[in-house]
Amino acid sequence: MTTHPTINKTAHAFDRTQIEGLLIKRFFYAPAFEHYGGVAGLYDYGPPGSALQSNILNEWRRHFIIEEDMLELDTTCITPADVLKTSGHVDKFSDWMVRDAVTGDIFRADHLVEAVLEARLNADREARGIASAAPAAPSSANAKKKKLKAPPAQLSDETVAKYESLLAQIDNYTGPELGALIEAETIKAPETGNALTSPVEFNLMFECQIGPTGQLKGYLRPETAQGHFLNFNRLLEFNNGKLPFASAQVGRSFRNEISPKQGLLRVREFTMAEIEHFVDPTSKAHPRFAEVAGTTLRLLPKDVQAGGSTEVVEMAVGEAVSKGVVDNETLGYFLVRIYQFLIKIGIDPLRLRFRQHMANEMAHYAADCWDAEIQSSYGWVECVGCADRSAYDLTVHSVRTGTKLVVREPLKELIEYEKSIAVFDKKLFGPRYKKDAKIIEETISALEELRLECIAKELAANGSTKVKVADGKEYELASDVLKIERRTFKETTREFTPNVIEPSFGIGRILYSLLEHAFWTREEDINRGVLSLPPSIAPVKVLIVPLSGTEVFRPIIKIISDKLRKAGLANRVDDSNASIGKRYARNDELGTPFGITVDFGSVKNGTVTLRERDSTKQLIGSIDEVVGIVEELCRGQIDWKEAGEKLPEYSGTQDAD
Amino acid sequence: MTTHPTINKTAHAFDRTQIEGLLIKRFFYAPAFEHYGGVAGLYDYGPPGSALQSNILNEWRRHFIIEEDMLELDTTCITPADVLKTSGHVDKFSDWMVRDAVTGDIFRADHLVEAVLEARLNADREARGIASAAPAAPSSANAKKKKLKAPPAQLSDETVAKYESLLAQIDNYTGPELGALIEAETIKAPETGNALTSPVEFNLMFECQIGPTGQLKGYLRPETAQGHFLNFNRLLEFNNGKLPFASAQVGRSFRNEISPKQGLLRVREFTMAEIEHFVDPTSKAHPRFAEVAGTTLRLLPKDVQAGGSTEVVEMAVGEAVSKGVVDNETLGYFLVRIYQFLIKIGIDPLRLRFRQHMANEMAHYAADCWDAEIQSSYGWVECVGCADRSAYDLTVHSVRTGTKLVVREPLKELIEYEKSIAVFDKKLFGPRYKKDAKIIEETISALEELRLECIAKELAANGSTKVKVADGKEYELASDVLKIERRTFKETTREFTPNVIEPSFGIGRILYSLLEHAFWTREEDINRGVLSLPPSIAPVKVLIVPLSGTEVFRPIIKIISDKLRKAGLANRVDDSNASIGKRYARNDELGTPFGITVDFGSVKNGTVTLRERDSTKQLIGSIDEVVGIVEELCRGQIDWKEAGEKLPEYSGTQDAD
Numbered sequence A, B: 001m002t003t004h005p006t007i008n009k010t011a012h013a014f015d016r017t018q019i020e021g022l023l024i025k026r027f028f029y030a031p032a033f034e035h036y037g038g039v040a041g042l043y044d045y046g047p048p049g050s051a052l053q054s055n056i057l058n059e060w061r062r063h064f065i066i067e068e069d070m071l072e073l074d075t076t077c078i079t080p081a082d083v084l085k086t087s088g089h090v091d092k093f094s095d096w097m098v099r100d101a102v103t104g105d106i107f108r109a110d111h112l113v114e115a116v117l118e119a120r121l122n123a124d125r126e127a128r129g130i131a132s133a134a135p136a137a138p139s140s141a142n143a144k145k146k147k148l149k150a151p152p153a154q155l156s157d158e159t160v161a162k163y164e165s166l167l168a169q170i171d172n173y174t175g176p177e178l179g180a181l182i183e184a185e186t187i188k189a190p191e192t193g194n195a196l197t198s199p200v201e202f203n204l205m206f207e208c209q210i211g212p213t214g215q216l217k218g219y220l221r222p223e224t225a226q227g228h229f230l231n232f233n234r235l236l237e238f239n240n241g242k243l244p245f246a247s248a249q250v251g252r253s254f255r256n257e258i259s260p261k262q263g264l265l266r267v268r269e270f271t272m273a274e275i276e277h278f279v280d281p282t283s284k285a286h287p288r289f290a291e292v293a294g295t296t297l298r299l300l301p302k303d304v305q306a307g308g309s310t311e312v313v314e315m316a317v318g319e320a321v322s323k324g325v326v327d328n329e330t331l332g333y334f335l336v337r338i339y340q341f342l343i344k345i346g347i348d349p350l351r352l353r354f355r356q357h358m359a360n361e362m363a364h365y366a367a368d369c370w371d372a373e374i375q376s377s378y379g380w381v382e383c384v385g386c387a388d389r390s391a392y393d394l395t396v397h398s399v400r401t402g403t404k405l406v407v408r409e410p411l412k413e414l415i416e417y418e419k420s421i422a423v424f425d426k427k428l429f430g431p432r433y434k435k436d437a438k439i440i441e442e443t444i445s446a447l448e449e450l451r452l453e454c455i456a457k458e459l460a461a462n463g464s465t466k467v468k469v470a471d472g473k474e475y476e477l478a479s480d481v482l483k484i485e486r487r488t489f490k491e492t493t494r495e496f497t498p499n500v501i502e503p504s505f506g507i508g509r510i511l512y513s514l515l516e517h518a519f520w521t522r523e524e525d526i527n528r529g530v531l532s533l534p535p536s537i538a539p540v541k542v543l544i545v546p547l548s549g550t551e552v553f554r555p556i557i558k559i560i561s562d563k564l565r566k567a568g569l570a571n572r573v574d575d576s577n578a579s580i581g582k583r584y585a586r587n588d589e590l591g592t593p594f595g596i597t598v599d600f601g602s603v604k605n606g607t608v609t610l611r612e613r614d615s616t617k618q619l620i621g622s623i624d625e626v627v628g629i630v631e632e633l634c635r636g637q638i639d640w641k642e643a644g645e646k647l648p649e650y651s652g653t654q655d656a657d
Helices: A016-025 A046-065 A081-086 A109-126 A155-168 A175-185 A224-232 A232-238 A304-308 A319-320 A331-344 A393-403 A425-446 A450-460 A507-519 A551-566 A578-587 A600-605 A621-632 A640-645 B016-025 B047-066 B080-088 B109-128 B157-168 B175-184 B227-231 B232-238 B302-306 B317-322 B329-345 B393-402 B424-443 B449-462 B507-518 B551-567 B580-591 B600-605 B623-634 B638-644
Strands: A030-033 A044-045 A078-080 A094-099 A106-108 A200-203 A206-212 A217-218 A243-252 A269-279 A295-299 A314-317 A352-356 A368-376 A379-390 A407-424 A464-468 A475-477 A482-496 A497-507 A519-522 A525-530 A542-546 A571-572 A594-598 A608-613 A619-621 B029-031 B043-045 B079-082 B096-097 B106-108 B202-203 B208-209 B214-222 B245-254 B270-281 B296-300 B311-318 B352-356 B368-376 B380-390 B409-424 B464-468 B475-478 B482-496 B499-506 B519-522 B526-532 B543-547 B570-571 B593-597 B609-612 B620-623
Touching: A016 A507, A016 A519, A016 A525, A030 A200, A030 B620, A044 A046, A046 A243, A046 A269, A046 A331, A046 B623, A078 A081, A078 A206, A081 A224, A081 A393, A094 A175, A094 A217, A094 A571, A106 A109, A109 A155, A109 A175, A200 B296, A206 B208, A217 A295, A224 A232, A224 A243, A224 A497, A224 B623, A232 A243, A232 A269, A243 B214, A269 A331, A269 A507, A295 A319, A295 A331, A304 A352, A304 B623, A314 A450, A319 A331, A331 A352, A331 A368, A331 A379, A331 A497, A331 B214, A352 A379, A352 A393, A368 A507, A379 A393, A379 A507, A379 B600, A393 A497, A407 A425, A407 A450, A407 A464, A425 A464, A425 A475, A497 A507, A497 B475, A507 A519, A525 A578, A542 A551, A542 A578, A551 A571, A551 A594, A551 A600, A551 A621, A551 B638, A571 B106, A578 A594, A594 A621, A600 A608, A608 A621, A608 A640, A619 A621, A621 A640, B016 B029, B016 B507, B016 B519, B016 B526, B043 B047, B047 B245, B047 B270, B047 B329, B047 B507, B079 B080, B079 B208, B080 B214, B080 B227, B080 B393, B096 B175, B106 B109, B109 B157, B109 B175, B227 B245, B227 B270, B227 B393, B227 B499, B232 B245, B232 B270, B270 B329, B270 B507, B296 B329, B302 B352, B311 B317, B317 B329, B329 B352, B329 B368, B329 B380, B329 B499, B329 B507, B329 B620, B380 B393, B380 B507, B393 B499, B409 B424, B409 B449, B424 B464, B424 B475, B449 B464, B449 B482, B507 B519, B526 B580, B543 B551, B543 B580, B551 B570, B551 B593, B551 B600, B551 B623, B580 B593, B593 B623, B600 B609, B609 B638
Parallel strands: A295 A352, A542 A571, A542 A594, B296 B352, B543 B570, B543 B593
Antiparallel strands: A030 A044, A078 A217, A094 A106, A094 A200, A206 A217, A243 A269, A269 A497, A295 A314, A352 A368, A368 A379, A379 A497, A407 A482, A464 A475, A519 A525, A594 A608, A608 A619, B029 B043, B079 B214, B096 B106, B096 B202, B208 B214, B245 B270, B270 B499, B296 B311, B352 B368, B368 B380, B380 B499, B409 B482, B464 B475, B519 B526, B593 B609, B609 B620
């Protein structure tokens, strides 16, 4: 029987330099345009990073689009300025920046304040002889700052309490409030110590000109969502006019960050996966809520944060909805579905929490918002937003363009009601007012019912009434051309603007956090890094390793490779000259969960060995047995322990260099 | 036994208005930002279009990346201006535009000339009483123009011959040549009849500013290729330093077209799939060329076009390479692989040709280029380019940045050679020239060997030599500090810049052409459109249709849907109130190849019927039998005829409305 000694994944302290070095060396990603000095916030994904991203997206499509029958879209990145003016992004999608008053260096105001206050708290802890805990600050703040250093300097107990409270609420500060804070706490430009200018807004969208005339301004989309909203009518028709339904889109978005510094966590161009779930505003219940109501989530509600704390509350989502912590079932349903997705791809559940936005922090379009935050060495970072955008977007686009973006639902019972309307005697009215008749008729017809009733009274009392049209001109109408009548109307359909619940995934942030969670170094050698990615997500599932470069192994390698490919399992052959141990170590760094070794036993007996990445244990069997076991392992049908019950252990020493 | 009457797909003439109407109605795609008046050249894909695109890309990944072990990349769209200056795009990636001298309206010069000449030829044909053949012009030209109309007007026979010859070569015209043509043929602005301005270049890249300072200019990439080239060293290392290898990338690119008018065929933002195959320039043989050498392609070489003809040459690619029509095996190999891919997804082989670029038409980086052109109602349109970019890109980036982008190959035999080098007496040299020593040493060391030998002679003759450094300053060096010596060097590695063969796919163009090839209307009713997409590519594989909305069908529908999902087959339930015939007709328009009908027989006997889209014939069997057959059909393991041998025919009349 196979033995399973415990693998100690925490023998060595986590070292970000080490994993970032590994990820770049193995070309998971690399700074883009390196030969040209690089551009902050732009990264390229190499083969393992592309494959990992693609596996995460496939899992996302299965988990959301296929499982929930969503309607997939693919809309454009280039967006005319008008659209983003209407959506509020031109006016409000901005961050506050300050400049070093002397050098002109630019800082993002909130990040700078956070960094300075945290540095002071750290300096205080040092002076008091307290080990600086990581993460240093209790809020999600520390994910965004440039790490600053200050010499030990003790603060008063009141100041410490004040700073800690400020940091817990920092996301709630407006630009002018940040400016006041900079003044009150005498915050200066780091490095130079110069004064800072007042915070000014910087819009985060990239601008461009569409077409050769230079007259059509556009932006690169900062989110994929507008593409969903503008196609709402077509989507509704595609769904046979029925609600609720969700559209989904995977695509690039762009944000011209002021000063991006945290690797894949803050970039200027990124892949998003967004869902817009359209729902009847009078009923945000979800038919499958019962399936998820018992799931416990780690929640950080807004009132807890407002109280200066970041203690999570563990609560079943059913309870959270019934207590009003989470607003409605649909929002709660998606929080659990997001949780399930993140756990499935390998995120550590203890390093995942759902934080509610505070009032000032909320995006301009959101009525309520919860972020799935994942903890990494950069602190707690928003990786998925789950916002209730209410009817905001559909309403503003509809008002701006005059296009109805509504759902029409047949009423079960017909509604009858009376209403006053204006009735014109067309024979007299047209000839009397000529070209002005149209505007007069439009103006009166658009009046509210109460106003119409006043007119009725005036007509009855004076035999005429006066009406002012848009350009200020006034007309008198006599009771021979205009009458106000009560009429009965019947309504057979209800017309309403749906609300939208939007789960929005930052794929790069999830990918990086996942890599940190998966990384550890072997107890016996700190230089041997391992990425324990789940087989379903790992870029390559199987490494095929011939003992040496000899020709006799070639046909066997081809057989194994073909069988794996037929089973849909990505595999790679490493027939380089490095030792088997080195080749395996290289692939541990790539997160490859299984290795198949071809040796002279393969030629003689048709056997190969199967190595598992984390334990480095090996089993032995025929090619077909091993390929079959690998298939079951990768599909999640069995685990390594069960594999060990199906095949005998092999006690070679191939992992030695 | 099932009977298979021939389906007549050409009973009705092809009508572009009809298919474009269908594609927009069924939301394959739609003009983006319609509520805002739309933006030329921007389209959104709806659910069937997204699924179709995704299936084409999956097939592409299988056919190229997986089958040929390519290295996938995902690089950024935003590109600093420096990179695209080096690559030549800032200076040369442009089209020629002319303006209406009075109204200022803008036209793309070549498209306008083509449109006018073709209109004159058509008017001539009309005057001569000849039916205007479609495509009207013999070249690929007519794909790009706005259709113009002119009253019948006969031309001289010489003029007709001249115009036809001009049109066959139009892609070869430079801007000034187009200007001369406009003058010589008195071409005016259509509609207004005003004079046209001289052609000026318009760069097709979208410009943007990176970061908040406004000092870093960028462009949206016009191709994904530069992202491959700039990552060459990392890719080579990932491939263990070995050549040949190919990188592959699917992603968005952007071109600010002057006046896009042909639907999905000319857009400002599009999905590309690009391969960069890096190869030793001294050996462009391909190890798998033998597998494809016998495949016959329809070729249109440049000399045929230069002769004013567009007659394709059918030739096996082996012969084409050996005769020098196609330059090398690698290029020939990829032409066949491109051909195989396009046929596999459903392109009509008779409406596919490979056209070689003419000298002036070639992109600035290309040494040779063949376009896979697909014929649609817009004429022959480039859908895949296959260019030999030689060492152009790696060389220019290397020169500009000083980074070596080369392959080092161990030489089988060591090479020994002698070379003259400059040797400085460090003890005297440094103190004598102080801070200038470095620049002097660098300048002399960088001199060519012949120049060093001259210096050697001067030193021998005069005891000193003069050297001028970069800033023009001249220094005298005496023979005590500088000596020129012959030394022996040994070389163990060969260092070279690889060449690149680039197959580059415009996915939107392929997708649209495919839809045109797949479209036909039923003989009995011209209003019933069908998209005969291959099952592997069709957006949805199976439509599940309950006879009515009754509750008793629900569990059966769920069983079928779950079984299909488990088999990985996309399916959709249509339980709307429309008649079964209407529901099937709707799904014929969506290209859904199979339909499963659930009726009372399903409740009583557990049977369902299976309908095939093109023939509308039906078979009957148990749920498991039918799901099994559908799986084999979608995997291409059997065809409909063979399915008919496994299950009995069902002769219901469900297709009637």
